[in-house]
Amino acid sequence: MRKILSTHPLHPRATAMLAGAGRLAIASALDARTLTAEARDADIVIVRAPLPPDLFDGAKDLRAAIRHGAGLDMIPVEAATAAGVLVANVPAVNARSVAEHVMFTALALSRRFRVMDRDLRAKGWLAGREHANSTSELAGKTIGIVGLGAVGQAVGHIAAHGFDLNVVATTRSLRPAPERVGFLSIDALVEQSDIIVLCCPLTEETRGLISRERIGRMKPHALLINVSRGPVVDDEALIEALRKSRIGGAALDVFSTQPLPPNHPYFGFDNVIATPHLAGITEESMMRMGVGAANEALLVLANKLPVNLRNPEVIEHYRRRFPAGG
Numbered sequence: 001m002r003k004i005l006s007t008h009p010l011h012p013r014a015t016a017m018l019a020g021a022g023r024l025a026i027a028s029a030l031d032a033r034t035l036t037a038e039a040r041d042a043d044i045v046i047v048r049a050p051l052p053p054d055l056f057d058g059a060k061d062l063r064a065a066i067r068h069g070a071g072l073d074m075i076p077v078e079a080a081t082a083a084g085v086l087v088a089n090v091p092a093v094n095a096r097s098v099a100e101h102v103m104f105t106a107l108a109l110s111r112r113f114r115v116m117d118r119d120l121r122a123k124g125w126l127a128g129r130e131h132a133n134s135t136s137e138l139a140g141k142t143i144g145i146v147g148l149g150a151v152g153q154a155v156g157h158i159a160a161h162g163f164d165l166n167v168v169a170t171t172r173s174l175r176p177a178p179e180r181v182g183f184l185s186i187d188a189l190v191e192q193s194d195i196i197v198l199c200c201p202l203t204e205e206t207r208g209l210i211s212r213e214r215i216g217r218m219k220p221h222a223l224l225i226n227v228s229r230g231p232v233v234d235d236e237a238l239i240e241a242l243r244k245s246r247i248g249g250a251a252l253d254v255f256s257t258q259p260l261p262p263n264h265p266y267f268g269f270d271n272v273i274a275t276p277h278l279a280g281i282t283e284e285s286m287m288r289m290g291v292g293a294a295n296e297a298l299l300v301l302a303n304k305l306p307v308n309l310r311n312p313e314v315i316e317h318y319r320r321r322f323p324a325g326g
């Protein structure tokens with residue numbers, strides 16, 4: 001019987017789709033050793049936790065590693081390709097959830113929601129109201145989007161049409177600019193934006209993109225929102241900037257170390273919102289990601305290629321391993 005290993009439980013609709021195709025096993029733990037052992041006899045692995053590169057060495061039946069979501073950084077794509085394993089993801093289907101989270105944190109930071117709510121509960125009405133004078137509207141401000149893909153475009157659309165923000169973005173290839181979006185270089189974007197949203201993938205190019213130097217160029221009231229991946233930001237520099245009130249605040253959904261340790265310096269700031277990598281997770285997006293991943297798995301098990309194949313260079317090697325495959 002075919003084994004589909006998922007690092008996490010899937011949405012019930014996805015589980016139901018896979019029921020006839022094989023045995024769905026949920027990983028018993030997420031450490032490298034357990035995942036490697038449990039992938040050894042798997043045909044498919046559905047991924048929401050980082051896979052170790054050597055997982056592929058002993059997984060002789062493994063046909064595909066399928067990301068439940070957009071970011072490919074949890075799959076060592078080179079190692080998978082070398083082993084003849086297909087890599088796929090489910091792009092765009094959580095973009096709306098992430099964009100709504102971005103706008104929610106932009107509003108929460110601008111309106112000082114955390115301290116108002118906290119002080120109302122702890123110190124009473126007047127203490128809660130005290131923060132209101134230093135809050136601001138979003139309308140008319142500039143939001144700078146780094147990574148104008150599915151998430152970035154959804155953020156830009158809501159920001160421009162829903163909140164009357166001016167939208168600027170970096171781009172590497174997208175032309176012409178979407179409606180109401182202006183293109184800037186990354187340096188101009190960090191200098192000119194009141195709100196900076198990071199929604200690029202983690203790559204060698206984006207690792208450390210928000211460097212000490214770029215944090216130093218931000219406006220003193222700038223808000224930094226990171227829904228990309230933790231290592232895109234220089235944590236030490238950001239913590240220092242927050243300590244010195246060099247920027248207005250930050251909303252961080254992703255971190256260089258996940259889970260974020262309970263005593264992390266980010267928890268010490270009133271003007272930081274920290275969430276545990278959940279911007280893309282809602283009832284709706286979990287259903288779409290799960291169904292998308294299950295669809296890709298069913299295609300592969302039916303000897304077809306996944307729709308969102310991310311390592312097409314693997315095909316020849318893959319077909320040598322599974323002569324009927326694809």
Ligand SMILES: NC(=O)c1ccc[n+]([C@@H]2O[C@H](COP(=O)([O-])OP(=O)(O)OC[C@H]3O[C@@H](n4cnc5c(N)ncnc54)[C@H](O)[C@@H]3O)[C@@H](O)[C@H]2O)c1
Pocket residue numbers: 069070071072091092094095098146147148149150151152170171172173199200201202203205206227228229253254277278279280281
């Ligand atoms: N926090 C969450 O829950 C969550 C959910 C979804 C996605 N994400 C993260 O957001 C990323 C983007 O998701 P998406 O669905 O928009 O993907 P996408 O592939 O549609 O868009 C990524 C965009 O980033 C651009 N890009 C790549 N390198 C860049 C660079 N150096 N500078 C500027 N732009 C660059 C690409 O050209 C593309 O337009 C994912 O890779 C993932 O890391 C996080």
Ligand SMILES: O=C(O)[C@H](O)COP(=O)(O)O
Pocket residue numbers: 047048049068069070071072094280281289
């Ligand atoms: O890359 C993504 O799409 C997000 O991080 C969500 O992925 P998840 O399925 O791991 O929550």
